Amino acid sequence: MGGSLIPGIQQAIMNTLQYMLFYLIFSLPLTLSYRTTKVINFAHANFITYGAYVAIFLHGIMGLNIMSVAAILAFLITGAIAVLNNVLVFTPLQKRGSSPAIIMISSMGLWIAYKYLLYMTTDIAHYYTIKNFVSYGRITYSDVPRGSVGGVELSQAFVASLITASLVVVLLYLLLEKTKIGRAMRAVADNPSLAEISGIPKSFVVNLTWFICGGIAGIGGVIWTSFSGAITPEAGDSMILQVFTVGFIGGLVSLLRTGIGAVLIAAIENVGIAILNTYFGVPVSFRPFLTFVTLITTLIVSPPLGAGGGLPYRFLKRGSRR
Amino acid sequence: MIGFDIVGFMISWLTLFGIYAILSLTLNLESGTAGITNFGKVVFYGVGAYVSATLTAYLILMLNGVDVSETPPYDIEGIILLGELGNKSPLLNIGLLVLSLMIAFAVSGSLGYLLTYPILRVGPAFVGFTLLSSGELLRIFLQHYEPVGASKGLMAIPTPFGWIADSRVREAAYLSLVLGLLALTYVVTHKLINSPLGRTLRALRDDEIAALCLGKHVPRIKATILFIGSGFAGMAGVLLAYYLTSVNPNMFVPAVTFNVWAMIILGGFGNLKGSLLGAAIITFVDRVLTFVTPQLGVTVISPDYLRWVIVGLLIVIVLLVNPKGLLPEKPIKTPALDVVLEELRGESR
Numbered sequence A: 001m002g003g004s005l006i007p008g009i010q011q012a013i014m015n016t017l018q019y020m021l022f023y024l025i026f027s028l029p030l031t032l033s034y035r036t037t038k039v040i041n042f043a044h045a046n047f048i049t050y051g052a053y054v055a056i057f058l059h060g061i062m063g064l065n066i067m068s069v070a071a072i073l074a075f076l077i078t079g080a081i082a083v084l085n086n087v088l089v090f091t092p093l094q095k096r097g098s099s100p101a102i103i104m105i106s107s108m109g110l111w112i113a114y115k116y117l118l119y120m121t122t123d124i125a126h127y128y129t130i131k132n133f134v135s136y137g138r139i140t141y142s143d144v145p146r147g148s149v150g151g152v153e154l155s156q157a158f159v160a161s162l163i164t165a166s167l168v169v170v171l172l173y174l175l176l177e178k179t180k181i182g183r184a185m186r187a188v189a190d191n192p193s194l195a196e197i198s199g200i201p202k203s204f205v206v207n208l209t210w211f212i213c214g215g216i217a218g219i220g221g222v223i224w225t226s227f228s229g230a231i232t233p234e235a236g237d238s239m240i241l242q243v244f245t246v247g248f249i250g251g252l253v254s255l256l257r258t259g260i261g262a263v264l265i266a267a268i269e270n271v272g273i274a275i276l277n278t279y280f281g282v283p284v285s286f287r288p289f290l291t292f293v294t295l296i297t298t299l300i301v302s303p304p305l306g307a308g309g310g311l312p313y314r315f316l317k318r319g320s321r322r
Numbered sequence B: 001m002i003g004f005d006i007v008g009f010m011i012s013w014l015t016l017f018g019i020y021a022i023l024s025l026t027l028n029l030e031s032g033t034a035g036i037t038n039f040g041k042v043v044f045y046g047v048g049a050y051v052s053a054t055l056t057a058y059l060i061l062m063l064n065g066v067d068v069s070e071t072p073p074y075d076i077e078g079i080i081l082l083g084e085l086g087n088k089s090p091l092l093n094i095g096l097l098v099l100s101l102m103i104a105f106a107v108s109g110s111l112g113y114l115l116t117y118p119i120l121r122v123g124p125a126f127v128g129f130t131l132l133s134s135g136e137l138l139r140i141f142l143q144h145y146e147p148v149g150a151s152k153g154l155m156a157i158p159t160p161f162g163w164i165a166d167s168r169v170r171e172a173a174y175l176s177l178v179l180g181l182l183a184l185t186y187v188v189t190h191k192l193i194n195s196p197l198g199r200t201l202r203a204l205r206d207d208e209i210a211a212l213c214l215g216k217h218v219p220r221i222k223a224t225i226l227f228i229g230s231g232f233a234g235m236a237g238v239l240l241a242y243y244l245t246s247v248n249p250n251m252f253v254p255a256v257t258f259n260v261w262a263m264i265i266l267g268g269f270g271n272l273k274g275s276l277l278g279a280a281i282i283t284f285v286d287r288v289l290t291f292v293t294p295q296l297g298v299t300v301i302s303p304d305y306l307r308w309v310i311v312g313l314l315i316v317i318v319l320l321v322n323p324k325g326l327l328p329e330k331p332i333k334t335p336a337l338d339v340v341l342e343e344l345r346g347e348s349r
Helices: A009-037 A045-063 A067-095 A100-129 A156-178 A178-190 A192-197 A202-224 A237-251 A253-280 A283-299 B007-033 B041-063 B076-085 B090-119 B125-146 B168-195 B198-206 B206-213 B218-244 B254-267 B274-295 B303-321 B333-349
Strands: A147-149 A153-156
Touching: A009 A045, A009 A067, A009 A156, A009 A178, A009 A202, A009 A253, A009 B254, A045 A067, A045 A202, A045 A253, A067 A100, A067 A202, A067 B168, A067 B303, A100 B007, A100 B254, A100 B303, A156 A178, A156 A202, A178 A192, A178 A202, A178 B041, A178 B333, A202 B218, A237 A253, A237 B125, A237 B218, A253 A283, A283 B090, A283 B125, A283 B274, B007 B041, B007 B168, B007 B198, B007 B254, B007 B274, B041 B076, B041 B090, B041 B125, B041 B218, B041 B254, B090 B218, B125 B254, B168 B198, B168 B218, B168 B274, B198 B218, B206 B218, B218 B254, B254 B274, B274 B303
Parallel strands: none
Antiparallel strands: A147 A153
């Protein structure tokens, strides 16, 4: 290495890869759920946190440290929560003809309720076990191998997220492109009314989408417990800016562009903050500002008009008086 | 057995109600009437609170000849000095209040104005999300910015009425200040909503494209409304900082924004009286939870968490059961409408 221009650039690149995998696992389900159901779900952060806490409660109360078990359980639980949200809240609101903004606000309400419900659960669990669940340490799993490629140590989190992200991408591709139910999901995404007329069971397809999306985000949360040093009930919330920005770069429609967004945001955050930290002494905790700048830039330069309405104001020339 | 302090309860409830009602009135103007999904109300509230806290703490120390580079107000010595020097001059305290209110209005308002630029082009989801995340960024910034006390925040902020000896009178004086500003906010928002601008806002909320085609300058209207709404939110922040005499980053979590949202949803979108009612109900529940829970001896469940769960579920349930809220929006009767009705009636006769 020697006189590298940026000390720790190797670490920054490793972090970029690691966060890219996390953002893929968190953001792909967000994009998929929006384009199929047309609901901007801010409670998406809860899926991640609840997934993480499934693993934490398994580890802290039952002493279980097998990631595959935690992942399967988290998939089922967060998937079920997502379906429940849809059946109890989103579908009734949509049937009544509420505007997308109203449905979004209801998802905000769910977000707050779920978040503090988890805080209460951790308090109760603390009362019975005398363990600190509000800031839980990293979990070492017994069933995930550690790797080493070309002299670079690969952590458990990296191996697990690499496997999961690859599986998610491949399986989603196969599901959406090769199976009948996947074609039905795409049909509902493109034109819900037409899909319903042509005999596609729309509510089943929508529920299935929610189940898959909630579940994948939950698995991401489980993997997060092997990465983060202090997992709190805010784990999902602290990533919501990045996860949504990645989704917005994909316009909340294109899964491919969401993937590109994941790479972009991970690189901007990790390499960018390494450079700023070295040359300008910017604290590392200011990395979300880089994502925010990217978000603002995306909104100004290439406003995603497809999702959630919006007007092409670009034709309003500067100085045109109205 | 200590009797229940009913006057203390009323003062604390009404003060909190006044502060939150300013927020809910302006949020109703922005979101209920103009259709801007402002999920970042807490940004402008927090900026206002920090502006007044920083301004007051630093100016009090500096005007008393303390070198703030050596004993900054967030230091333990600074806090003690603030307590000693804070309430010596009534004129200075009142002057600082007025100055804080003006600067907080200007700073919060300008921030709201600037934030409309990137969000003009996109729909409600992106607007809401951008404002929401700016709230989180503000919190991260405050947590790491040393001059405002980083994660500890600022404490022992001298209050405008600190020179009044009797605590009851002091609280009552503060309450009248809060209610006075609330009345000002109500008059301004009421006038705005019932003006031609207010009717344009409703048009914009219901169909932005139609409003644009009718020649309304949608971007400028939105920016103006966010300037006014955010400015008043900044003033509410000033009131909060002086009321609690301390600020710290964790007071300004996104849940605060949704507390205000719950108020306008419960009270009714686009109805100002509804916002007042919603604010009154929710702050009342909040105060009751804080006053009652310790007396029940429940320690496992924190009243803070319980309150936020209630707020979250309330938003969902009201939207599901009664989306118009307790006091639904009423159509506005303008003089022009009366004339038209008169003419129609005249013709039919």
